[in-house]
Amino acid sequence: MLSEFDLIKQYFLRPGAGRATLGIGDDCALLTPAAGMQSAISSDMLVEGRHFFAGEDACRLGHKSLAVNLSDLAAMGARPVAFTLALALPAAERAWLEGFSRGLFALADAHGCELIGGDTTKGPLNICITVFGEVAPGRALRRSAARPGDDVWVSGTLGDARLALAAYLGELALPAEALAAAGTRLHTPAPRVALGMLLAERGLAHAAIDISDGLVGDLGHILAKSGVGATLDADALPPGPVLARQPQALRRAFTAAGGDDYEICFTAPVAQRGAISAAAAACATPVTRIGRIDAAAGLRWTDAGGTPLVLELSSFDHFTS
Numbered sequence: 001m002l003s004e005f006d007l008i009k010q011y012f013l014r015p016g017a018g019r020a021t022l023g024i025g026d027d028c029a030l031l032t033p034a035a036g037m038q039s040a041i042s043s044d045m046l047v048e049g050r051h052f053f054a055g056e057d058a059c060r061l062g063h064k065s066l067a068v069n070l071s072d073l074a075a076m077g078a079r080p081v082a083f084t085l086a087l088a089l090p091a092a093e094r095a096w097l098e099g100f101s102r103g104l105f106a107l108a109d110a111h112g113c114e115l116i117g118g119d120t121t122k123g124p125l126n127i128c129i130t131v132f133g134e135v136a137p138g139r140a141l142r143r144s145a146a147r148p149g150d151d152v153w154v155s156g157t158l159g160d161a162r163l164a165l166a167a168y169l170g171e172l173a174l175p176a177e178a179l180a181a182a183g184t185r186l187h188t189p190a191p192r193v194a195l196g197m198l199l200a201e202r203g204l205a206h207a208a209i210d211i212s213d214g215l216v217g218d219l220g221h222i223l224a225k226s227g228v229g230a231t232l233d234a235d236a237l238p239p240g241p242v243l244a245r246q247p248q249a250l251r252r253a254f255t256a257a258g259g260d261d262y263e264i265c266f267t268a269p270v271a272q273r274g275a276i277s278a279a280a281a282a283c284a285t286p287v288t289r290i291g292r293i294d295a296a297a298g299l300r301w302t303d304a305g306g307t308p309l310v311l312e313l314s315s316f317d318h319f320t321s
Contacts (some may be wrong), residue, residue, distance in 0.1 A: 002092040003186035004120050011101040014087065018114035019081050029116035031082060031132060040133040040140065044068045048125035053168070058096045060187040062103030063125070068110060068212065069131035070191035071262040075210035076132030077141045077200020080111045080193060083117035088126040103282060111193055121158035139200045141208035141266065150206055150267035150293040153276065155195055155285050159251065160240025161186040162258025172250075173241070182242040189262035195263055208266035214257040216299065219265050222274035223299065232256075232291035234290050234311060235304035252311065267293050 002010070013024050022030035027225035033039055046065055048054055065142035066083065073080055085104075089096075108115065111147045113131070167174040175180065191210075199205040207226060215237070223229055244251070266275055273289070280287040294300075303310040 002097075004092070007097065007120060008094050008219040011097045012104070012115060012118075014115070018116070019112075020114055020116045023116045024115065025254055029082070029084070031116070034134055036136065038137050038140070039135040040073055040076050040135050041130065042069055042072035043130040043203065044072065044129060045126065045128040047127075057187070058099030059103035061250075062100040062105075063107050064103075064131055065127045066104055066107050066113070066131070066260060067189045067191050068156045069129045070107070070113070070193055071189070071210040071264075073131060073133040074191050074193045074196035075141060075207070075208045075264050075266075076133070076135060076220040077139060077205075078135040079133055079197055080113035081132045082114045082116045083108070083129050083131040085115060086126075086128040086130075087118065087120050088123035090122070090125060111191075126306050135200060139203070140202055141205055142225075143198065143207055143209055143222045144225040146207040146222050146228050146267040146293050147269075148181065148228055148293055148295040149270065151270055151273065151289050152219070152230055152265065152267055152291040152293060153205075153287050153289055154211070154215065154230065154263055154265050154289050155192045155280070156190075156261070156263040157238045157240040157243075158211065158256075158261050158263060159237075159243040159254035159258045160184075161189070161260035162214075162238070162254040163243045163246065163250075165260065166254075175186060178242050178245075182240065185240060187191065189260070192263060192264045192285055195280060195285045195287070198283060199264075199266060199268075199276070202275065202279060204272045204279060205268040208264055211261040211263045211265050212259065212261040215255065215265060216257045216263075220299065222265070222267065223293075223297070226293075227297075229298045229300070230291055230294045231294055231300040231302060234301050234309055236281060236290045238286070238288045238290075249296040256311065 021032045031101045160182040164186040239251045
């Protein structure tokens with residue numbers, strides 16, 4: 001049977017020097033910030049039965065555990081540097097640990113993000129990652145910086161993750177091939193790190209947030225923090241390729257309030273439209289303008305023709321959903 005320290009050594013301790021001044025193996029890790037940069041820090045927890053189904057594939061779970069944290073860095077425009085992992089496990093199963101660490105490190109290596117420490121214990125499956133990034137002073141994309149007249153943009157597509165979840169929960173039926181395609185967005189989201197960094201480095205956007213609980217709720221945080229409102233075109237929201245084949249009402253509901261998309265919603269001056277399109281092309285990440293920021297508080301909806309809509313939509317909340 002694996003001990004706690006055997007587990008760490010075999011599956012999470014990696015040879016070779018990284019960015020950390022001191023990594024795994026001491027009471028604390030030591031990070032030396034790059035000259036002239038600020039640190040960006042975020043934590044996310046994934047709990048079995050709340051954020052993922054029991055028996056979830058370990059490799060996919062390793063990927064998603066880090067992806068949701070990298071998405072927070074992306075929304076701030078920060079470059080990933082390092083992360084810690086706190087892991088509670090019902091048992092130290094070698095096959096599970098091999099799969100989880102493989103998925104975790106494949107994504108970590110793709111973004112140059114080093115595991116520098118953490119903790120392991122026995123208990124119900126619970127994964128908590130804290131990620132560290134860096135961003136130049138004054139360049140971080142904050143929720144409080146949206147301005148009236150800004151365009152509202154989203155990266156990628158929305159809603160396929162929620163569509164897959166609905167199928168898994170028996171709320172609707174999908175053919176096996178469609179479920180597999182939509183499920184990819186739920187299980188292995190792609191954090192938009194490159195786009196976020198370009199938006200920040202080039203000073204293209206004012207405010208940003210990652211879409212984790214649904215566009216309605218997450219954009220709502222920007223509106224509240226910035227003291228503004230917004231008008232969105234419900235038919236401009238870009239549905240995922242599987243959701244795009246569903247009825248209009250479902251498309252609108254799941255793109256607007258589906259959750260688990262891990263795309264970036266950001267606001268930017270109208271004058272930056274061309275530069276934003278160029279930045280999106282440079283990192284092969286599609287972006288879509290979906291509305292505008294208003295001086296008047298509140299969120300308003302129209303259809304593609306500009307006709308006002310009444311949509312009763314709410315995003316996920318950990319304590320009321």
